Amino acid sequence: xxxxxxxxxxxxxxxxxxxxxxxxGVLWLLLTGWFDRVHGLLPVGGWSPGNxxxxxxxxxxxxxxRVPLVNSLVFAVVVAGxxxxxxxxAAYAISRMSFPGRRAFLGLVLVLHAFPAVSLxxxxxxxxxxxxxxxxxxxxxxxxxxxxxxxxIWLMKGFFDYLSWEIEMAALVDxxxxxxxxxxxxxxxxxxxxxxxxxFALLSAWGEFILPFTLIVSSQRWTMAMYMQxxxxxxxxxxGMMAAVGLTYAAPVLVLFVLGQRYLLSIYAGGVxx
Amino acid sequence: MAESDRIAxxxxxxxAPARVAAGARVARAATPxxxxxxxxxxxxxxxxxxxxxxxxxxLTDISTLTFRQPRWVGLANYRDLLTDPFLPRILxxxxxxxxxxxxxxxxxxxxxxxxxxxxRPGIGNQARxxxxxxxxxxxxxYVLVWQGISREAPYGLLGxxxxxxxxxxxxxxxxxxxxxxxxxxxxxxMLIFTSAIRSISPELFYAAAVDGATTxxxxxxxxxxxxxxxILFVTAYQTLSLLTSFEYILLLTDGGPGFxxxxxxxxxxxxxxxxxxxxxxxxxxxxxxxxxxxxxxVVVSVVYLRVFNFRQLVxxxxxxxx
Numbered sequence: 001x002x003x004x005x006x007x008x009x010x011x012x013x014x015x016x017x018x019x020x021x022x023x024x025g026v027l028w029l030l031l032t033g034w035f036d037r038v039h040g041l042l043p044v045g046g047w048s049p050g051n052x053x054x055x056x057x058x059x060x061x062x063x064x065x066r067v068p069l070v071n072s073l074v075f076a077v078v079v080a081g082x083x084x085x086x087x088x089x090a091a092y093a094i095s096r097m098s099f100p101g102r103r104a105f106l107g108l109v110l111v112l113h114a115f116p117a118v119s120l121x122x123x124x125x126x127x128x129x130x131x132x133x134x135x136x137x138x139x140x141x142x143x144x145x146x147x148x149x150x151x152x153i154w155l156m157k158g159f160f161d162y163l164s165w166e167i168e169m170a171a172l173v174d175x176x177x178x179x180x181x182x183x184x185x186x187x188x189x190x191x192x193x194x195x196x197x198x199x200f201a202l203l204s205a206w207g208e209f210i211l212p213f214t215l216i217v218s219s220q221r222w223t224m225a226m227y228m229q230x231x232x233x234x235x236x237x238x239x240g241m242m243a244a245v246g247l248t249y250a251a252p253v254l255v256l257f258v259l260g261q262r263y264l265l266s267i268y269a270g271g272v273x274x
Numbered sequence: 275m276a277e278s279d280r281i282a283x284x285x286x287x288x289x290a291p292a293r294v295a296a297g298a299r300v301a302r303a304a305t306p307x308x309x310x311x312x313x314x315x316x317x318x319x320x321x322x323x324x325x326x327x328x329x330x331x332x333l334t335d336i337s338t339l340t341f342r343q344p345r346w347v348g349l350a351n352y353r354d355l356l357t358d359p360f361l362p363r364i365l366x367x368x369x370x371x372x373x374x375x376x377x378x379x380x381x382x383x384x385x386x387x388x389x390x391x392x393x394r395p396g397i398g399n400q401a402r403x404x405x406x407x408x409x410x411x412x413x414x415x416y417v418l419v420w421q422g423i424s425r426e427a428p429y430g431l432l433g434x435x436x437x438x439x440x441x442x443x444x445x446x447x448x449x450x451x452x453x454x455x456x457x458x459x460x461x462x463x464m465l466i467f468t469s470a471i472r473s474i475s476p477e478l479f480y481a482a483a484v485d486g487a488t489t490x491x492x493x494x495x496x497x498x499x500x501x502x503x504x505i506l507f508v509t510a511y512q513t514l515s516l517l518t519s520f521e522y523i524l525l526l527t528d529g530g531p532g533f534x535x536x537x538x539x540x541x542x543x544x545x546x547x548x549x550x551x552x553x554x555x556x557x558x559x560x561x562x563x564x565x566x567x568x569x570x571x572v573v574v575s576v577v578y579l580r581v582f583n584f585r586q587l588v589x590x591x592x593x594x595x596x
Contacts, residue, residue: 001388001391001392001471001474001479001492001497002476002479002480003479003480003483004392004393004394005392005489006489007489008392008393008394011389011392011393012393012397014389015386015389015390015393015397015401018382018385018386018389019401019404019405021453021457022404022405022407022408022457023404024423024431025408025419025420025423026407026419028419028422028423028431029415029418029419029422032422037429038429039428039429039434040428040429040430040431040434040435041431085312086312086313086316087313089309089310089312089313090309090310090312090313090314092309093305093306093309093310094310097305097306097309099303099306099307100303102306105310105314107579108317109317110579111572111575111576111579112317112321112575114511114514114574114575114578114579115321115571115572115575116514116515116517116518116519116567116571117321118518118519118520118521118540119328119518119540119543119564119567119568119571120320120321120324120325120328120564120568121544121548121564122328122331122543122544122547122548122557122560122561122564123323123324123325123327123328123331123561123564124320124324125547125548126327126331126557127319127320127323127324127327129341142316142319142320143320145316146316146317146319146320146321147320147321149313149316149317150317153313178305178309179305182309203410206412207410207411207412207413207414209412209413209414209521209525210521210524214544214548224412225412225413225414228412228414228415228418229414229525231418232414232417232418232421232525237421239421239422239425239429242418243418243422246414246415246418246419249412249414249415250411250412250415253410253411253412257406257407257410261403264406264410265402265465268406268409268461268462268465
């Protein structure tokens with residue numbers, strides 16, 4: 001709304017009040033990670049570096065931290081990379097070429113974008129077992145990339161559609177191949193789109209819980225989400241250490257979010273489920 | 275020269291370019307095919323095949339014991355499902371979860387969109403970014419925060435504020451489930467409604483101001499009527515995703531406390547088929563429940579696209595070399 005209402009301070013106060021639960025939650029996480037005990041938001045007892053002992057020694061029957069950390073890193077980076085490349089390729093074809101079945105393919109992508117992929121989990125479990133990819137990082141990576149492709153293709157198509165065609169046309173006339181045009185002209189020009197999709201995919205894969213939880217068993221292949229969940233599901237819980245693990249796990253997300261916010265908003269507004 | 279030879283020569287002359295053209299057509303079709311191949315394979319393998327597999331598995335007696343050689347049982351799983359004494363309870367839970375969360379989601383999304391567009395842009399942007407936090411935080415960490423806040427007094431914030439000595443997750447499981455999901459979901463409506471409000475022509479606001487409308491009147495008489503379609507879209511979209519998502523319930527309450535208190539349809543399907551108690555995995559029954567969701571998902575997705583203008587979205591490419 002272009003007009004600032006006369007009592008805008010009241011509205012700011014209302015916004016602050018509504019946002020209080022989120023602020024309180026983040027504060028709780030920060031405080032609990034660093035102190036012995038926290039009552040509400042009030043630290044009781046001294047500061048407790050022992051909460052962070054999981055950094056240098058394995059806790060309980062879990063693998064050392066570096067195992068899930070490396071797995072998560074590999075998972076997130078490979079998923080993001082694959083998703084960006086595969087989605088760009090398909091989106092470029094849809095945006096720039098006319099071929100039989102184009103409308104059908106785009107229609108399929110759109111339907112799948114709206115379709116709730118979680119409901120396919122049981123069948124995906126079965127298929128991965130048939131393919132021998134159950135309990136492997138490769139399997140989960142492929143599934144994650146596939147499930148997010150409709151969003152990626154749809155988004156990248158939008159970016160390609162907005163490029164002016166003249167440069168590509170000129171290159172084609174000069175004898176450059178389609179592949180060359182895609183790789184050397186179109187892709188560099190849609191860098192904002194690649195960054196947006198890449199950041200989104202990184203965040204989404206880093207946080208992914210249900211896929212690895214369902215499709216991976218061996219603790220040597222755990223991701224950070226499963227490592228963290230193993231603390232949550234314990235009957236006796238050490239909240240201080242859990243919060244410290246949570247902070248470690250969430251730190252890259254917060255950094256990436258601050259850096260990539262500008263790009264990300266375009267995707268979230270474009271329709272992510274939840 | 276004989277007439278037949280002349281015709282043959284002519285035919286030859288006509289065929290040659292046609293053959294070249296056919297070759298060019300193949301080459302031209304090959305390029306898009308190569309660009310689409312990776313995406314096509316992944317989509318086929320993890321979307322299309324799973325839809326068929328879900329339907330197939332739901333018609334077999336597949337379980338831990340019969341995993342290698344499932345037997346065809348027809349509609350037996352569906353019959354078992356209908357006669358399950360807990361089905362009414364699970365259905366009721368599902369309706370309750372979807373409706374309550376939806377009300378919170380859409381209402382909060384609308385409130386946030388109106389508030390953040392009414393105040394200064396800087397403040398509005400910061401508030402919107404803050405509300406994205408629950409969505410971008412890894413679900414496991416988000417749930418940990420909820421566990422911490424809802425712990426029994428004197429540890430949990432809610433316990434201190436309300437004087438409830440028991441943990442909130444066990445004493446008010448539904449409130450926690452709805453609020454936790456609602457906080458995540460609100461940002462979706464918030465962003466869609468924000469861009470809808472921004473696209474309202476400023477003249478309307480000036481006209482309202484000149485007529486002496488209060489802020490509340492402007493919101494009620496100008497903004498809300500124009501937001502009818504976005505509201506419908508968000509409601510429809512969120513309904514489907516709530517119907518099928520169970521991640522936060524699984525992590526927060528695991529369907530409990532006690533017997534099926536917060537178990538919804540999708541969670542029950544997941545647990546029947548994939549919960550880790552080996553030897554007790556009813557894959558076929560779970561698949562039957564999932565199949566219902568898959569059918570609902572396909573139908574609703576197609577309806578979305580019909581209602582929200584599919585043809586316009588898939589228009590011919592603007593550019594193509596001939």
